[in-house]
Amino acid sequence: MKLYINGRFMDKNEAAISPFDHGFLYGLGVFETFRIYNGHPFLLDDHLERLNASLRILDIEAEFTRDETVKILDALLAENSLTDAYIRFNISAGNGEIGLQTESYNEPNVIVFAKPMPPAGEMNEKQAVLLELRRNTPEGSARLKSHHYLNNVLAKREAGPAMDTEGVFLNDEGFLAEGIVSNLFWYRDGILFTPAVDTGILDGVTRRFVIELARTAGIEVREGFYKKEEAEAAGEIFLTNSIQEIVPVTSFSGKSFPGKSGEIVRSLFGRYEVLRETLWSRTQLDGGLAK
The missing domain is CATH 3.20.10.10 (D-amino Acid Aminotransferase, subunit A, domain 2)
Incomplete structure (x- = not known):
């Protein structure tokens, strides 16, 4: 499986973030999980609406539009040869000193995971x-x-x-x-x-x-x-x-x-x-x- 990390695609075994990331140290990070059906990211605008609102609350300087997100997703699907997928779109605060920070975070880590999903079928009880x-x-x-x-x-x-x-x-x-x-x-x-x-x-x-x-x-x-x-x-x-x-x-x-x-x-x-x-x-x- 290949991941998207800060503008690059890399194998999951090569992926890494700093231990100084405040998403790791203090839990300052948010994510969205959603499905892609036959290449279409269902309700993507709603997920981005919630993601961007959460980033503002955490004072993480990032905002994602549909167009730029679709480019990332399309490329990630191609890298993994997928048309139906589980997506986790994850933003963590980025690096900082040890200790609680009051300033905004302006270099967050953007990590997008894709896992294969079977084509959608019937309901599971x-x-x-x-x-x-x-x-x-x-x-x-x-x-x-x-x-x-x-x-x-x-x-x-x-x-x-x-x-x-x-x-x-x-x-x-x-x-x-x-x-x-x-x-x-x-x-x-x-x-x-x-x-x-x-x-x-x-x-x-x-x-x-x-x-x-x-x-x-x-x-x-x-x-x-x-x-x-x-x-x-x-x-x-x-x-x-x-x-x-x-x-x-x-x-x-x-x-x-x-x-x-x-x-x-x-x-x-x-x-x-x-x-x-x-x-x-x-x-x-x-x-x-x-x-």
Whole structure:
């Protein structure tokens, strides 16, 4: 596998950064993960919107446009002979002295990873388990997709290594939050529910897309503070993230759910898969069609 690092492509065994990078020393770095479908980086504009906003919060002097990012991605795909790929677009603060820095970072390290993915297929189901570990509060006013991942690592250890199991956090107040690497939705009585961003969750790109996808289909969506009993009483539950897309849940908290046979999840997934190879942003949605 070849990586993109600061304008160069190199083999993964040759890749290196300085131990003085503050992304390593202090966790000052952010990243986006997304999929490329048949050469198209799905929802790239939305990922860059969040990435650039996070860089401003961390005072890292970098900003990425669609055009320059597509050039990097196209070249990286060619270097790795890929058309369908998992992408991690990572920006760390760059080098500094040991000690906390108040000045802005003007020489960040830009590292882009690509892994092969099979062509997109059908939905994969998971079981969801409620975690004992609580979701930590964001380091700042909102949660960033940052290098601070210990809470997620500890949660994964609690949930176990099985790929078909996702742990679901409650926040410190006992409200449903999110999965270890996913956002959470459930459907009941014609309404789609999901925890509000104010519960402390990451505002996932796929989360926002699915909310718009549902609303353009005429489905009422409610974001709020909910106890686990409200999800347990749902007719369907599903998870979302940018790599696994929409993931139907077959069991949660000891109760069975319809998984991929659920009506709402099949409907949303059908609309999702039509748009994989064309959409740049959720803002292009208009009745489920790409402009």
